[in-house]
Amino acid sequence: MRSIKYIVFDFDGTIADTIEPAFNIFNSIAAEYNFQPITKEDREEIRMGKPKDFLKKYEISEFKLLLILLRVRKEMGKRILEIKPVKGIRESLHEIKKSEFRLGILTSNAKSNVELFLRNSELKDITDFIYSGKSLFGKHIVMKRLFDREKINPGEIIYVGDEIRDIEASRNAGVKVIAVSWGLSSRKLLESAEPDQIADTPKDLMQCIQRILILPEVPAHNTD
Ligand SMILES: [Mg+2]
Structure with missing residues (x-):
């Protein structure tokens, strides 16, 4: 496991x-x-x-x-x-948190915006960390900065995002990824980038996490 x-x-x-x-x-x-x-x-x-x-x-x-x-x-x-939370995401975040995962946000949006939003959406204490960062060279660089700061091994993370670049960044950083189809990119587009799982509603998230947990460990293949 x-x-x-x-x-x-x-x-x-x-x-x-x-x-x-x-x-x-x-x-x-x-x-x-x-x-x-x-x-x-x-x-x-x-x-x-x-x-x-x-x-x-x-x-x-x-x-x-x-x-x-x-x-x-x-x-x-x-x-x-x-700005409102995606319908159903609040319940899913609480469910994930209850399962004793540490919960973080990694975004290129300003940390103050995210904090304000969470406070306003009854999600004030949901996260263990919020990491805001940008890099001209891609989101995977920001991910690696986060791993260094929090002393996280990429193999311990699942990233959840709505865009192709979230899938690509996760791949580059050696992180498992769940793509969500309620955001910017269509399901078809997300499928083409082959995320580990796709969630169509926030309710699916916990199941997607479970499925990743039982995936067999395979050595990361070189994409160069
Ligand atoms: Mg996004």
Whole structure:
């Protein structure tokens, strides 16, 4: 049996229902950047992982997109008290915590935002740690920084996230990963990146963890 001690969550889209508010903020400021508002069909394309098609369609440079995303993040920070937890996640987090796993959050969002959100969502004492960090070289670098700080062995962790890059970062860091299909990326897209498990509702999380616990230990294969 695997010795998993930590369940570490991504924040945006996984615990906090930030996807819809982010699109709404994007649309409310789009005109300032000479952008068209994002339509429902666009959202589907983004969920299917075709952001490049989307950028081409609206002739948006990646640099300009980065600028507007930074602004969306800033606006979201101002509205953090309006952000709700994903339906059912509160119960699942409590269930996981009761099973004596240590529970953490690893996010590129500001720690103060996450703390404010948790306090506002009756989840104040749910986490053992919140780690906020960014790296130009990817989320796996941030994961490794966290492991150093908390003295965690990657084999003791399951990471839970809603995006392809969460799956890739976990793979790079030697961590088991559960992808959740209620966030930014569609289930089909997540499947293509082959996470260890996929949860379609927060209720599935505990079962996904159990399944990973009984997976046979195999030596990590070299992906180079
Ligand atoms: Mg996310």
